[in-house]
Amino acid sequence: MNERVSEIVKFDNVGLRYGTDPEVLSDLSFTLFPGSFYFLTGASGAGKTSLLKLLYLAQRPSRGAIRMFGKDIITLPRVRLPDFRRRLGVVFQDFRLVEHLSAFDNVALPLRLAGAREADVIKPVSDMLEWVGLSHRAQAHPATMSGGEQQRVAIARAVIARPKMLIADEPTGNVDPEMALKLLRLFEALNKRVGTTVVVATHDVHLLKKVPNSLIMRLNKGRLSDPTGALRFPPRTSTVASAEALP
Amino acid sequence: MTELPTTAALLPDSASATGSLRGSVASRLLPQTRFGGPIPWVIAILIALVVVAAAGGLALRNLAENARADLSDAVTVQIIEANANLRASQTDAAAQALTGQKLVTSVRVVPEAELTELLEPWFGASVGSEDLPIPALIDVELSRRATAIEIEQLQALLESQAPGARVDAQSNWLRPVYEALAALQYLALALIALVAFATAAAVWLAARSAFANHRDTVEIIHLLGGTDAQVTGIFQRSVARDAAFGAFIGLALGLGAVWVLGQQFSSLDSGMIAGGGLGLRDWLVIAAIPLAGIGLALVTGRITIALALRRML
Numbered sequence: 001m002n003e004r005v006s007e008i009v010k011f012d013n014v015g016l017r018y019g020t021d022p023e024v025l026s027d028l029s030f031t032l033f034p035g036s037f038y039f040l041t042g043a044s045g046a047g048k049t050s051l052l053k054l055l056y057l058a059q060r061p062s063r064g065a066i067r068m069f070g071k072d073i074i075t076l077p078r079v080r081l082p083d084f085r086r087r088l089g090v091v092f093q094d095f096r097l098v099e100h101l102s103a104f105d106n107v108a109l110p111l112r113l114a115g116a117r118e119a120d121v122i123k124p125v126s127d128m129l130e131w132v133g134l135s136h137r138a139q140a141h142p143a144t145m146s147g148g149e150q151q152r153v154a155i156a157r158a159v160i161a162r163p164k165m166l167i168a169d170e171p172t173g174n175v176d177p178e179m180a181l182k183l184l185r186l187f188e189a190l191n192k193r194v195g196t197t198v199v200v201a202t203h204d205v206h207l208l209k210k211v212p213n214s215l216i217m218r219l220n221k222g223r224l225s226d227p228t229g230a231l232r233f234p235p236r237t238s239t240v241a242s243a244e245a246l247p
Numbered sequence: 248m249t250e251l252p253t254t255a256a257l258l259p260d261s262a263s264a265t266g267s268l269r270g271s272v273a274s275r276l277l278p279q280t281r282f283g284g285p286i287p288w289v290i291a292i293l294i295a296l297v298v299v300a301a302a303g304g305l306a307l308r309n310l311a312e313n314a315r316a317d318l319s320d321a322v323t324v325q326i327i328e329a330n331a332n333l334r335a336s337q338t339d340a341a342a343q344a345l346t347g348q349k350l351v352t353s354v355r356v357v358p359e360a361e362l363t364e365l366l367e368p369w370f371g372a373s374v375g376s377e378d379l380p381i382p383a384l385i386d387v388e389l390s391r392r393a394t395a396i397e398i399e400q401l402q403a404l405l406e407s408q409a410p411g412a413r414v415d416a417q418s419n420w421l422r423p424v425y426e427a428l429a430a431l432q433y434l435a436l437a438l439i440a441l442v443a444f445a446t447a448a449a450v451w452l453a454a455r456s457a458f459a460n461h462r463d464t465v466e467i468i469h470l471l472g473g474t475d476a477q478v479t480g481i482f483q484r485s486v487a488r489d490a491a492f493g494a495f496i497g498l499a500l501g502l503g504a505v506w507v508l509g510q511q512f513s514s515l516d517s518g519m520i521a522g523g524g525l526g527l528r529d530w531l532v533i534a535a536i537p538l539a540g541i542g543l544a545l546v547t548g549r550i551t552i553a554l555a556l557r558r559m560l
Contacts, residue, residue: 056470057470057560058466058470058560059560060560078557078560079474079475081560082469082472082473082474083472085469085470085471085472086471086472088472090470090471096463096466096467096470097467098276098464098467099464101276109467109468109471110471110472113468113471113472113473113477114472157471
C-alpha cells in the first residue's frame with residue numbers, strides 16, 4: 001500500500017452507462033498526478049458527478065480501464081476496495097452525513113473505520129471541527145444544522161484522515177463567499193503541505209481563479225474537452241489549462 | 248487559518264484495518280430501537296414454543312425409557328383354568344419349573360387376594376368366585392430381555408406342567424403405547440425444526456428490513472472505507488441484542504408453561520407419568536435452547552447481510 005506511483009489515477013477509454021441508457025461518459029482518457037490540484041467543470045448534466053463516482057469507487061465503468069494508486073481497479077475484487085477508499089476523501093454534493101450521528105461522530109467516522117483508537121480520535125476531530133468553525137456544534141445532529149454547517153462537517157470528515165486524493169463535488173455551494181474561500185484554502189493546504197491530489201467539481205468560475213496552478217478538466221456531454229491532448233498526455237510541470245487564463 | 252490543523256490524523260498503520268468496529272462505536276452507527284420492534288417478541292414466542300416442545304419431548308423420552316426398563320426384563324405367566332384346585336396345582340408346578348431356568352432371576356405367584364383387589368373395581372364383588380374365575384398370574388423377572396424364541400421355549404416348558412399356561416412378554420403389551428410415545432417425540436422434534444426455521448425466517452426478514460432502512464448509512468460507511476465485516480458486525484450487534492432479549496424472555500415464558508403442565512400431570516398421581524420427570528441433563532438441554540436460538544439468529548443475520556452487501560460495490 002505504500003508503493004510510490006507516478007500517477008494517482010489513469011483512465012483509459014472509459015465509458016459509463018446506467019442500464020441500457022446511452023452513455024453518460026464516453027471515451028475518457030486522462031491521468032491525475034500526485035500533488036496536483038484539478039477543477040472539474042461543465043454544465044449541469046455534463047457528467048461531473050458520474051465521473052466523480054468513478055473516482056471515489058462508487059461505480060464501476062461500463063467499459064475501459066481505470067488504474068488507481070498503480071492498481072487496476074476494474075478487476076480488483078470488491079473485498080479490496082476499502083483499502084483504496086480509505087486513501088480517498090470525498091465531499092458529496094448532498095453531504096451524505098449519517099443522520100443519527102453527531103457532527104463529532106460524523107467527522108470521526110473515517111478514523112474509526114480505519115481502526116484508530118478512541119484516544120487518538122478526540123483531539124484531531126475537535127481541532128478539525130474548530131477549524132471549520134463548528135466546535136460549538138460538535139454534538140449537533142445533521143437535521144438540526146444549516147446547509148452550510150452540514151457542508152463544513154462533510155468537508156471536515158473528508159480531510160480528517162489526510163487522504164491521498166480529495167474528491168469534492170460542489171464543496172462550496174452552500175457556504176458564504178468567505179467560508180468558501182477558507183475551505184478552498186484548506187484544500188490548498190492539503191494539496192501543498194500533505195501532497196494530496198485534489199479534484200474539485202464546480203461550476204463557480206470565480207473559484208477556479210483562486211487556486212494558482214490548478215488544472216482544469218472540462219466535461220461536455222460526457223466527454224472531456226482535450227483539444228491539446230494535455231489531459232491524455234499531461235506534462236508533469238505545466239497545467240492542462242491554467243486557471244489564471246480564464247476570464 | 249488556512250493551515251490544516253496539525254492534529255489532523257494520518258493513518259499509516261490503521262488504513263488496512265479490517266476488523267469489527269469497537270462496540271460503543273458500532274452500536275451508535277445504527278439507531279437503537281429499545282426493543283420496540285416486533286422481532287424480539289416474535290423470537291420470544293418462538294423460543295417459548297421450542298422450550299415447551301423440547302420439555303415435552305424429553306419427558307416423553309424419559310417416560311418411555313423408564314416404562315421400558317421396568318417391563319422389558321419381565322414376563323407374565325397366566326394359568327387359565329376354570330377349576331380352582333387344578334389351577335392352583337398347575338400354578339405351583341409352573342412356578343417350580345420356571346425357578347430352575349437359567350434366564351429366570353425371580354418368580355412370584357401373584358396372590359389371589361391381590362388379583363381380586365385389582366379386578367374388583369371393574370368386575371364387582373363376584374370376581375374370583377366360581378361364577379367368575381380369574382386366571383392365576385406369575386410374575387417372572389428375567390436376567391435380560393427375552394427373545395421371541397426364548398419366550399416360545401418357556402411356553403413349551405410349561406406345556407407339560409400347566410397346559411393352560413400362557414407366557415406374555417410384558418413389553419409386548421405396551422408396544423402400541425411405546426409407538427405412540429415415539430410418534431409424539433418425533434412430533435416434538437418436527438415442531439422444534441419448524442420453529443427453528445420460523446425463527447431463521449423472522450431474523451432474515453428483520454435483517455433485510457433493517458438493511459433496507461439503513462442502506463444510506465451502509466453506503467456511506469462503504470464509501471468511507473468500511474469493510475463488509477465492519478458493516479456485518481454493526482448489524483450483528485443489533486441482531487444479537489434483539490435475539491438475546493427475545494430468547495431469554497421466551498425461556499422464561501416456556502419454563503412457566505412447563506412448570507404449569509408439570510403441576511397438572513403430577514397431580515394425576517400416576518406411576519407411569521412420574522417416570523416422565525425431567526433430570527439435570529434435560530434441564531441443561533432446555534437451558535441451551537435460548538443460546539442455540541441466539542446462535543441461529545446470528546448466523547442467519549450474518550448470511551442475510553453478507554448476501555445483501557454482495558449486491559453493492
